[in-house]
Amino acid sequence: MHYNISGQGPAVILIHGLFGDLDNLKALGKELEQNFTVVRVDVLNHGLSPKVATMDYISLAQSVVQLMDKLGFPDASLIGHSMGGKIAMATALLYPSKVNKLVVADIAPVTYPSRHDKVFSALESMPLTELKDRRQALTHMKAHDIDDGTAQFLLKSLTRTEHGFGWKMNLAGLKQSYPDIIAWPTFDKTYTGPCLFVRGGDSDYVVADYRQCIVEQFPNVKAKTIEGTGHWLHAQKASIFNRIVKDFITTH
Structure with missing residues (x-):
């Protein structure tokens, strides 16, 4: 995976959501790099990372662990938003000894x-x-009825080429893998390390009906809601989101 590394201290890996890239959590990275070694990644099929045919959560978790091994990290804290939160959760379930702390932003x-x-x-x-x-x-x-905020976010992947414009992301690969991206495998495992779920108060991605699924797989979970935010909570109230995450991974 393509990545950016900064700061020094215990390792923290930041994982963006669908259609994003490593800049999505850049503000959080800036907040953390005073105390942590911060790695922001381009998920496979996004940004400058390789194009792949398969994007299920087992293979995506493997890609995170392969990067940790490459960087010489015996373990790290993982922070993921949306699809990135699912990647972080899958990594914690499959490789619990590799994950110190887990923060999941607005996904279940x-x-x-x-x-x-x-x-x-x-x-x-x-x-x-x-x-x-x-x-x-x-x-x-x-x-095409895409609201301004979402359109601006998506167009961050638009890049100039010799023949006009192109997408940095592998759009065909993402569409092909979309059923796996919205799915969640049955892991039959639990992650008992410190875990924080942060949801947007106006978002419908994490609802009361999902509570049991979360607790069964992540029994040591804490939860926070940031009122007045939707699914893009890390951008809509960045200072609050960044403080909550930093407090959790620093003190727990």
């Missing part, structure tokens, strides 16, 4: 319904070779 260990059809349609229909500038790309996204 459950299978979700498909909710990105509109996004895939907008991205796949983008006239990449005909685009003149990013403003034109934003107009295209809005014409």
Whole structure:
């Protein structure tokens, strides 16, 4: 995996969500690097990381552990948002001795319904070779009923090429793997280390119905809600989110 490393101290790995890249949790990384060695990763099929055919959570967890081994980390704390939270959870369940602490931002260990059809349609229909500038790309996204905030986020993966524009992410690979990305395997394991779930108060990604699934797999869990935020809680109230995460991995 492609990664950025900064700071010094115990290792912390930050894992972004679907369609993102290692800059998504950059502000959190800045907050932590005074006390920790911070590694921000591009998940496979995102950013500058390799393109792969399979993106199930078992193989994605393996990619995290392979990076830890490459960097010489016997263990690390994992912090993941959305899909990145699922990757962090899978790593903790499969390799518990490798994970000191776990922070999961606005996602649960459950299978979700498909909710990105509109996004895939907008991205796949983008006239990449005909685009003149990013403003034109934003107009295209809005014409496909993508709200401004989501469109701006998605367009961070748009990059200039010799033939106009292209996607940094492997869009075809993500669509092919999407059933695995929204799924959650049966691990039949528990992670008993310190664990924090942080949810957005206005988000529907972590609801009361999922409580039992969370507690069964992560019995030593604590939970926080950041009111007035949705699924993008780490961006909408960054200072609060960053403080909660830093306090947890520093003191627990």
